[in-house]
Amino acid sequence: RLRRRAFGFIERLIVRHARAMVVTTPGAARFYRERYPAFDPARIVVVQNGYDEFNYNEDSAPPAARDDGLVLLHSGVVYG
Numbered sequence: 429r430l431r432r433r434a435f436g437f438i439e440r441l442i443v444r445h446a447r448a449m450v451v452t453t454p455g456a457a458r459f460y461r462e463r464y465p466a467f468d469p470a471r472i473v474v475v476q477n478g479y480d481e482f483n484y485n486e487d488s489a490p491p492a493a494r495d496d497g498l499v500l501l502h503s504g505v506v507y508g
Contacts, residue, residue, distance in 0.1 A: 443467055452477045 443449070443464050448471040451457050461469045 447471065448473065450475050 443460075446467075449457075449460055449467070450473055451460060452475065454474055457472050457474050460467070460472055
């Protein structure tokens with residue numbers, strides 16, 4: 429119970445100071461929009477894990493690799 433309370437405290441602190449939220453599924457975006465209605469929903473964006481060629485057609489290409497040093501990391505949760 430204490431760990432869950434600590435995770436909740438950390439999450440609220442992060443959301444309070446975040447400029448944006450990046451999640452990996454539309455369901456997660458929906459969850460956080462409902463959980464934090466005061467957070468601008470337009471600043472919660474979905475970047476799906478992996479690459480699916482069916483998300484692109486002949487007229488669009490996958491995003492180009494960035495060379496500006498931007499790194500997005502989804503580290504997940506470390507379970508005890």
